Amino acid sequence: MAAICIANNKGGVGKTTTAVNLAAGLARLNYRVLVVDVDGQANATYALTGRVHPVPSLYDVLVGDRKLESVIWQTNEENVWLVPGDGRLQNADVELAARPGREWRLAKALHGQNYDYIIIDTPPSLGVLTQNALAASHRVLIPISLTEFSLIGMDKLEATIEDLRDQLDLYDLEIAGVVATFYENTTTANDTWGILEKKYEGRVLETRIPKNLDLEKAHRENESILSFAPTSSGGQAYTQLAREVKRLVPAQPRPYDRRRSQTA
Amino acid sequence: MDAAPVAANDQEREQHRPASLSPETLARTLRAVAAELERDPELARRISGAIAGPEAPPSDTALRQPTSEHGDTGNTDEGDKDDERVATRQKRSTFRPRLITGASPDLGPGIPDPFTLQAKRGEEGLRAALEELRLGTLRAIVREHHLDPEGKLTRQNDAARLRVLILEAVARNHD
Ligand SMILES: Nc1ncnc2c1ncn2[C@@H]1O[C@H](COP(=O)(O)OP(=O)(O)OP(=O)(O)O)[C@@H](O)[C@H]1O
Ligand SMILES: [Mg+2]
Numbered sequence: 001m002a003a004i005c006i007a008n009n010k011g012g013v014g015k016t017t018t019a020v021n022l023a024a025g026l027a028r029l030n031y032r033v034l035v036v037d038v039d040g041q042a043n044a045t046y047a048l049t050g051r052v053h054p055v056p057s058l059y060d061v062l063v064g065d066r067k068l069e070s071v072i073w074q075t076n077e078e079n080v081w082l083v084p085g086d087g088r089l090q091n092a093d094v095e096l097a098a099r100p101g102r103e104w105r106l107a108k109a110l111h112g113q114n115y116d117y118i119i120i121d122t123p124p125s126l127g128v129l130t131q132n133a134l135a136a137s138h139r140v141l142i143p144i145s146l147t148e149f150s151l152i153g154m155d156k157l158e159a160t161i162e163d164l165r166d167q168l169d170l171y172d173l174e175i176a177g178v179v180a181t182f183y184e185n186t187t188t189a190n191d192t193w194g195i196l197e198k199k200y201e202g203r204v205l206e207t208r209i210p211k212n213l214d215l216e217k218a219h220r221e222n223e224s225i226l227s228f229a230p231t232s233s234g235g236q237a238y239t240q241l242a243r244e245v246k247r248l249v250p251a252q253p254r255p256y257d258r259r260r261s262q263t264a
Numbered sequence: 265m266d267a268a269p270v271a272a273n274d275q276e277r278e279q280h281r282p283a284s285l286s287p288e289t290l291a292r293t294l295r296a297v298a299a300e301l302e303r304d305p306e307l308a309r310r311i312s313g314a315i316a317g318p319e320a321p322p323s324d325t326a327l328r329q330p331t332s333e334h335g336d337t338g339n340t341d342e343g344d345k346d347d348e349r350v351a352t353r354q355k356r357s358t359f360r361p362r363l364i365t366g367a368s369p370d371l372g373p374g375i376p377d378p379f380t381l382q383a384k385r386g387e388e389g390l391r392a393a394l395e396e397l398r399l400g401t402l403r404a405i406v407r408e409h410h411l412d413p414e415g416k417l418t419r420q421n422d423a424a425r426l427r428v429l430i431l432e433a434v435a436r437n438h439d
Pocket of ligand 2: 015121122123
């Protein structure tokens, strides 16, 4: 079991697209994958099931007392399961703010789950929900779009991860790497790629996700690119990304266990 | 919560916000709506049509109303119903999160079961439900119920043929 959080506080960089298609890619390598939709936009939920804001959802687990097992769905992708999100999650940051141990609610809920990978899709913010996602993860994968200004604000994400590591004693939370998205052969994209490689030396994944309309179409058809258009440039890239992530973050043959290591 | 990027237009619209909405809520909701409009040109076209239409109120109020539907990023797949929904939203004034279980509220969680749907709603009901489902869900139904053992049809991106396949299988089962 390895839990990977897909995070970037910037919006529209391909977090959800990466979460959904990486999950499908790993599933096609014969892994059992659980996707957790921690975003009130619930885009991953729509992409994997066609449902819009289903209730009950992760919200009832994080804010209410519902058991996680009761909101695990089979998805349109074989070997991919989902804990759906819904619009109420957009209030969860505020609703959880005063709760003790608020950052640990997801990790606690996932305890004992037995999948090979857990992939957590996060909202474009660094609030309590994203903190829950990070606290529940072993690794963070950061999609960065190769478009103009995409690197602005990135320091904040890294600082948040560092702060959380200290605050919550997440000694084993690490950035697995940065994956470039929306690649096209333009000066901007190539320049940004160059800057990215310098800034995140040794941590930029080999796989670049190209800008590819089929990825958007697949989302609208409620399935992964690997079902919709496996041979498209996006399909090939996500197949390659899954192989790379498998090498980088090997699945562990034991159930999920990630708890606060010091005070309970 | 960290300030996420707000589209330039959102800032302009902010001046018109109703007094009852906090700037955060408004920005968040507008972001969700803007993202959905960007994602779905068809929805954008329908909404802009509804705004411009003869029966629609002036555009500044029309654009604001859907944003009071916090948490509803809009189901984009319901054809004409969207127009009706826009009209309904325009009449409502109080803030109330609206949560729906997807295109069809009684699909249940996970992959819909066409045999159960037929039992509950009859053939026409099943047909209508399938009409609202996209390729991914149709393919998943076919896979789950082994309706295309050789996988020929499943590999094609042809939603209409998958619907027929499912309807035929359910009808055979019923006979
Ligand atoms: N490589 C790509 N090529 C073309 N379109 C893409 C690509 N990746 C994502 N998209 C499209 O861009 C939009 C934003 O992508 P996505 O939803 O994955 O971003 P996000 O980071 O999850 O956004 P948010 O921060 O709002 O959650 C979507 O419409 C998606 O279909
Ligand atoms: Mg997203």
